[in-house]
Amino acid sequence: MPDHASAPADGVAPQRSQFATTDPDEAQEFIDQMYSARPPKVGNLALSAPVSISQVSAGGLSYVDFTMPPDLTLHLDGTDDLSVTTLLSGGTHAELGKDTERYTPGDAFLGSFPRGDYTVRCLDFRAGILTVPAAALARSVAALPDREPAPLRFDSLAPSSPRAAAQWKRAAAFARQVLDDDQTAASPLVLGSTARLLAATALAVFPNNLLPEHGVTGDHGATPDTVRLAEEFIHAHAHTDIDLTDLAATSHVTPRALQYAFARHHDMSPMQYLRRVRLFRAHQDLLDADPSSGTTVTTVAARWGFAHPGRFATAYRRTFGEPPSSTLRS
Numbered sequence: 001m002p003d004h005a006s007a008p009a010d011g012v013a014p015q016r017s018q019f020a021t022t023d024p025d026e027a028q029e030f031i032d033q034m035y036s037a038r039p040p041k042v043g044n045l046a047l048s049a050p051v052s053i054s055q056v057s058a059g060g061l062s063y064v065d066f067t068m069p070p071d072l073t074l075h076l077d078g079t080d081d082l083s084v085t086t087l088l089s090g091g092t093h094a095e096l097g098k099d100t101e102r103y104t105p106g107d108a109f110l111g112s113f114p115r116g117d118y119t120v121r122c123l124d125f126r127a128g129i130l131t132v133p134a135a136a137l138a139r140s141v142a143a144l145p146d147r148e149p150a151p152l153r154f155d156s157l158a159p160s161s162p163r164a165a166a167q168w169k170r171a172a173a174f175a176r177q178v179l180d181d182d183q184t185a186a187s188p189l190v191l192g193s194t195a196r197l198l199a200a201t202a203l204a205v206f207p208n209n210l211l212p213e214h215g216v217t218g219d220h221g222a223t224p225d226t227v228r229l230a231e232e233f234i235h236a237h238a239h240t241d242i243d244l245t246d247l248a249a250t251s252h253v254t255p256r257a258l259q260y261a262f263a264r265h266h267d268m269s270p271m272q273y274l275r276r277v278r279l280f281r282a283h284q285d286l287l288d289a290d291p292s293s294g295t296t297v298t299t300v301a302a303r304w305g306f307a308h309p310g311r312f313a314t315a316y317r318r319t320f321g322e323p324p325s326s327t328l329r330s
Contacts, residue, residue: 014058014185056179059191060133068125075119080134083111090124108168109157136195143245143255155207164205171201189305192241226251227265238277278304286327297324
């Protein structure tokens, strides 16, 4: 499995910014831009209406800590990106069609999404907002197995169950860790996989017209050539941000069929195979590195898409019989 191919290019450092104002005109302009929102239905913002924001963004992903004026009603328009809000304090209720959904601190709910169009009232509102780029959402939709193309439509802003809500919170916490660390937030591979994780989790958590449905079964035409094509693509493009949808497309089968084929031929999934190839690439980078140059294990791990240094070290030791730090010093 080891090979010598291109290393992934280093990404752009995450952008971090803060903004605060008590000027009602500045606050109104900022909120309109932030939410693609129409002005409040009745009246304008009160004098000295506080608005503050702390934001980090990288590779299309962003997290915002947002404090709104004490009482504000907005009409939100749909966006191609998908945003999920976690209420930190205060309260809010949203009117989606004929339904009204109410949220309290700790609740997660959709903020903006494709074809989203609803009214929300925010009361002493402070929230954390994760935004997933449209490209990641489109890839996750395309990876759904054997279904007729249909526009994505969410049927509720709230998760389908407490268990689903907990699933979202785990994914969101992981994304926060990625964005909070400058090295992982600058890795295109880590950012790409994190964005797709959030998009896939959102599809599984928030009720919509595409899930749940019965998955396909069987191999559906997968052959040894299917696996070979995917393997060749992985080795040629492991340094780029690829996913199951890309592998299935190059192999001319559905994502589910490719998963069955890899399980039969390799006893692992295509993405596990990709991670193993990247692990060997990281091993080679550590062998080639000059420790005096400032190269660290964390830097190499992030370069190859491993966001969690501890898990990288465990997988590395299991595969190569020594910790990555020993390889770097050798």
